[in-house]
Amino acid sequence: MIDVRYFSGSGHCAHIASVCAKALGTHAQSMKEGARCEETLLFIFPVYGERVPPPAEKFLKNCRAKYAAFIAVYGGMSYGRALWDAQKRFAGTVVGAAYLPAEHSLVNDGFRAPTELLAPLLAKLKAEKFSEVHIPRTRRHPLSFAPALRSRIGVRLVRDERCTKCGGCDAVCPMHAMHKGAADQRCIRCLACIAACRQNALSFRLHPLLARYLAVRRRNETVLFLD
Numbered sequence: 359m360i361d362v363r364y365f366s367g368s369g370h371c372a373h374i375a376s377v378c379a380k381a382l383g384t385h386a387q388s389m390k391e392g393a394r395c396e397e398t399l400l401f402i403f404p405v406y407g408e409r410v411p412p413p414a415e416k417f418l419k420n421c422r423a424k425y426a427a428f429i430a431v432y433g434g435m436s437y438g439r440a441l442w443d444a445q446k447r448f449a450g451t452v453v454g455a456a457y458l459p460a461e462h463s464l465v466n467d468g469f470r471a472p473t474e475l476l477a478p479l480l481a482k483l484k485a486e487k488f489s490e491v492h493i494p495r496t497r498r499h500p501l502s503f504a505p506a507l508r509s510r511i512g513v514r515l516v517r518d519e520r521c522t523k524c525g526g527c528d529a530v531c532p533m534h535a536m537h538k539g540a541a542d543q544r545c546i547r548c549l550a551c552i553a554a555c556r557q558n559a560l561s562f563r564l565h566p567l568l569a570r571y572l573a574v575r576r577r578n579e580t581v582l583f584l585d
């Protein structure tokens with residue numbers, strides 16, 4: 359049985375994981391749920407600042423699966439070497455991987471992730487072909503340092519008067535950075551708090567420079583690593 363897990367801030371990876379799980383005849387789980395996976399893992403995570411988000415990195419370091427395939431979902435800007443980073447963090451054998459474009463959660467441009475292009479990767483998993491893949495160490499943008507700091511500068515979290523300080527956002531924050539609607543320095547701007555707020559009291563504002571950078575999608579290719 360293939361264990362389909364995901365990390366997802368604003369829901370895109372959760373959706374892609376459920377599409378993949380359906381094709382594999384199983385169901386998808388958040389990386390926080392269930393028992394530790396032991397055999398074969400399919401892990402879907404978003405690219406943040408051309409990297410693996412810190413909570414996903416931690417999951418990979420602790421994961422004891424023997425084999426894994428990764429899908430790094432990106433928002434049409436750049437993916438750096440997120441898959442290479444993921445392979446480095448994982449102690450088992452990586453048998454397949456993909457960069458998949460999706461909607462950018464900071465722009466909501468309506469781009470539909472071409473999940474049908476993942477068919478060869480899912481077929482390899484289904485067929486239990488466990489040959490190791492080589493993921494090249496591709497270039498990162500020279501300004502891709504300190505991704506969490508850059509996100510905090512570029513994306514401002516806004517809390518309005520509808521906030522009842524219920525603590526719902528504290529519970530979903532993967533970085534334990536939320537305190538009744540207010541974010542501390544650990545926040546990586548994954549936006550999980552905004553999606554979870556029942557009062558719709560949380561939103562975000564982009565710095566004008568970041569908004570200008572994100573205004574045009576730069577790449578939409580799906581890249582598969584199968585052998």
Ligand SMILES: Cc1cc2nc3c(=O)[nH]c(=O)nc-3n(C[C@H](O)[C@H](O)[C@H](O)COP(=O)(O)O)c2cc1C
Nearest residue numbers: 366367368369370371404407408433435436462463
């Ligand atoms: C903090 C943050 C950083 C991001 N960095 C990148 C990036 O470097 N390159 C890119 O193409 N997309 C980037 N994205 C877009 C996400 O990878 C994309 O929207 C993905 O679908 C989000 O998945 P999720 O909704 O499951 O969190 C970023 C999004 C966020 C919130």
